Amino acid sequence: MRQVLEDMGEYPESLRRLEGAAGGFCAIPRAPGARERVHLQKSSVCSRAYFVVVMVFFHLYIINLIALLLYVHYITGSGEQEAPPERNGPVAQGPDPRDEHHMERSSEPSPGLSFQLPRLEGIRVGHKQRVSIVHDRTHEMRTLSLKPLLFEIPGFLSMEEGSVVMQLAQLKGMSHNPPLISNPGVDVPEEQRLSQDELFSLLDLNQDGLLQREEILSLSHTTEGSWLSSYNLQKIHTGLETHPSGVLSLEEFKRVSDGVLQYSRAAGGLDAHTRLQKGSTHTQLYLGEGTHHLLKSIRNRVTRLTRLPSSLVDLSEPMEVVRYEPGGYSHAHHDSSPSSPDSSCTHTHLAANSSASRQGACRYLTVLLYLNAAETGGEISFPVADNRTYEEEVLGDLSQQYCDKGNLKVKPVAGTALLWYNHLSDGNGWVGELDEFSLHGDCLLTRGVRWTGSVWVNVDPDQQRQERYQRLVSWHPDEHSKRATHADLHQDL
């Protein structure tokens, strides 16, 4: 058509210009001729320019695409993270390439803070990720709720391991209430007094016949007035500090504590469990050095699961084993305390020389282990989990009704672990406010017995106090090389 128009001399100049502007003629073969020569020259220049422009746009497109993918990757936190090196015991291993553990990237450290706390990421309810907590297999971890951040890990313990923990707890001795050590001036009836030998045995958590600084300080985790008052604790601690060997034998303990303490078997203190739980017996199992290898392995699994520095987990309170009988339940409660300027954490109170008038448990997270399966009832309930509307009255409801109304109930399955964060992040990689949504309690057990173990990781929202505590407790003249020091902790992260 065009050739016909050209032959007829009627192909308009304006159309030719238009073709040139659009670059269309670059690809169209033309008839030979003077005008054509000029045109061919233009055509080759045009093709190169066209190619360059196209390539520039193509590269920009690819770069934008990569940037977009990186952004999405960053937002969803789907990158694989290296596990911290395992230093303690049989589950030691390098990072597992199959590990798809999701972690929240912490932002820049606050000025003066030397390390941060990694935090797992839930992505969405029902999200599954693989976690590496033992050397020969990976586990599936499922997100149960985002508020609180709560995960379920089936098979965290085998059935046999659950049975061993129950046996160890029974050997240690289960009691309805922790023994009370009264404050000076409070007269304890003769029949309720503990002998000094009995007390020493209670304090000697690893049962090595010596009282170490770690044991005394970890006892300060328990609530003021119910187990060991600050006054009594301070007395024992001072005796231990001033002793040349840094440890106390039974004889030395008797000298230090003589005439100062009165010890009672009576319950009546303000321990959280005395107030909150019914139909249950308890004991504490020490997870530190010198304990049963399974308990050390549980501690290591918690470290690997949570990705927290091993020294934080090592220096946390002993595992609380609870046995419910039919009729047993607990009221809804938080495992940790809200931080306030006039309160301090029980675990750092002494080491930080705090003058705060009140103390509370500072438990960054809870790992709850189901040691056996309850027959009927005994679910753990999170009454306000993932509530869209924040209902004050539900949070204040400490009756059993919360259990039926509860948003999320988890049935006890032997070997399953639940992990939840009791605190939010402060936005700078450290512990923030208490997460009100972590409220939970145990529904009525109607048949069978139910055994659980609670592992709490203690972290002081005041990082300086936490660091001071770790420095003090980690230091040990004989074991200095074995213990994780603050410098190790920094490397872990």
Ligand SMILES: O=C(O)CCC(=O)C(=O)O
């Ligand atoms: O035994 C349980 O199910 C959990 C106990 C509990 O919530 C606690 O000890 O704080």
Ligand SMILES: [Fe+2]
């Ligand atoms: Fe609890």
